Amino acid sequence: MGQSGLTHNFEFSIPGAENVPRKLIKLLSSANNSIFAKAIFTDIYETKQQQVEPTKFFVILNDRNRKNQPKPVNKDILELFNQAGATPVPYTKREEYVATFSE
Numbered sequence: 001m002g003q004s005g006l007t008h009n010f011e012f013s014i015p016g017a018e019n020v021p022r023k024l025i026k027l028l029s030s031a032n033n034s035i036f037a038k039a040i041f042t043d044i045y046e047t048k049q050q051q052v053e054p055t056k057f058f059v060i061l062n063d064r065n066r067k068n069q070p071k072p073v074n075k076d077i078l079e080l081f082n083q084a085g086a087t088p089v090p091y092t093k094r095e096e097y098v099a100t101f102s103e
Contacts, residue, residue, distance in 0.1 A: 021054035057086035
């Protein structure tokens with residue numbers, strides 16, 4: 001629950017260990033939808049304020065269109081997540097984060 005009193009949910013939570021932070025992951029299927037991106041920003045910001053244990057935040061973004069062709073992600077949305085302290089992960093680059101998610 002955030003400072004606003006609202007409950008914020010994440011699609012995935014990977015528990016941490018002694019020296020490994022917990023990982024909270026949100027999904028954004030419409031990577032260029034600024035309304036959804038702002039809602040995720042709020043989820044991350046509010047949750048971050050309440051964390052007592054080390055936590056890293058990630059947003060997996062769909063960077064493919066319906067025909068499975070690449071589509072660019074709005075740089076403003078990527079910057080929004082960076083400002084929130086979350087790592088944006090394009091779906092096509094998810095394999096590069098397997099080691100991060102499995103630690």
